[in-house]
Amino acid sequence: MIDLHNHMLPFLDDGASDWESSIQMAHIAVDDGIRAVVCTPHWVQGCYENSRAVILDAVERLQKRLDERSIPLKVYPGAELHLDFDLPQRLADGQLATLNDTGRYALIELPVDIVPFNLKTLFWELIALNITPILSHPERNLALTRNPMRLFHWVEMGVLTQVTGASLMGRFGPQIQKFTIDLLEHDLVHVIASDAHSPKMRAPRLASARKEVSRLMGASTAKELFITNPRAILSGNSITTRPPRPLEPGRESSTIRKIFSIFGLDSR
Numbered sequence: 640m641i642d643l644h645n646h647m648l649p650f651l652d653d654g655a656s657d658w659e660s661s662i663q664m665a666h667i668a669v670d671d672g673i674r675a676v677v678c679t680p681h682w683v684q685g686c687y688e689n690s691r692a693v694i695l696d697a698v699e700r701l702q703k704r705l706d707e708r709s710i711p712l713k714v715y716p717g718a719e720l721h722l723d724f725d726l727p728q729r730l731a732d733g734q735l736a737t738l739n740d741t742g743r744y745a746l747i748e749l750p751v752d753i754v755p756f757n758l759k760t761l762f763w764e765l766i767a768l769n770i771t772p773i774l775s776h777p778e779r780n781l782a783l784t785r786n787p788m789r790l791f792h793w794v795e796m797g798v799l800t801q802v803t804g805a806s807l808m809g810r811f812g813p814q815i816q817k818f819t820i821d822l823l824e825h826d827l828v829h830v831i832a833s834d835a836h837s838p839k840m841r842a843p844r845l846a847s848a849r850k851e852v853s854r855l856m857g858a859s860t861a862k863e864l865f866i867t868n869p870r871a872i873l874s875g876n877s878i879t880t881r882p883p884r885p886l887e888p889g890r891e892s893s894t895i896r897k898i899f900s901i902f903g904l905d906s907r
């Protein structure tokens with residue numbers, strides 16, 4: 640399997656705290672059947688300003704350490720780019736890393752609770768640059784839980800999505816687990832990755848999530864989400880997607896309603 644979203648590079652963000660935990664994460668990944676990892680440290684303006692150059696260098700150093708220890712894992716550069724309206728310009732300038740530095744796919748993280756209204760414009764700008772946006776863990780965005788049709792329209796225009804294995808396994812609670820399954824059943828998911836942050840916090844494991852996707856959606860869909868699509872993205876090739884199906888909002892849990900009312904938010 641290929642893990643397309645992983646914070647195993649040390650010292651760059653809230654992921655691996657040192658080389659030792661980075662190596663431990665590599666062992667866990669290999670034992671779980673992962674053979675390649677795209678290292679995607681956060682880029683958040685004013686907080687984690689990890690440039691493409693810094694990430695390329697750190698990946699090279701990690702690969703050297705893995706090779707010295709004969710750990711059969713290939714690591715590739717990438718970044719998880721927090722939403723910012725400068726992203727197209729920064730990507731075009733080569734300041735920020737795309738997945739495996741191919742210039743073809745950018746992993747983009749939305750804020751957790753809101754979705755700005757003019758996002759379509761940002762996505763069109765990226766697509767015009769021949770960069771496909773991949774949204775990281777949309778299943779954990781509260782506004783999308785309330786209004787999944789927004790995600791449907793983005794996927795229709797060519798945006799891809801990556802959900803987190805742990806969401807499917809219920810580690811973020813039953814509401815997010817159910818929304819993840821809804822997304823899968825409506826062909827709104829293109830990749831499943833670990834989003835691992837340490838050997839303990841969401842460790843780099845995917846095998847149980849793959850098994851669960853096989854049970855729910857069949858083995859060939861599981862192969863697409865864990866192997867075929869990530870491999871194509873890693874190589875900078877296009878992926879074949881099924882047309883998404885509209886997903887109407889479900890009934891909200893009282894917890895989600897409460898959280899929204901505390902922040903005075905309503906995304907409808």
Ligand code: FE
Pocket residue numbers: 644645646719775834
């Ligand atoms: Fe992440």
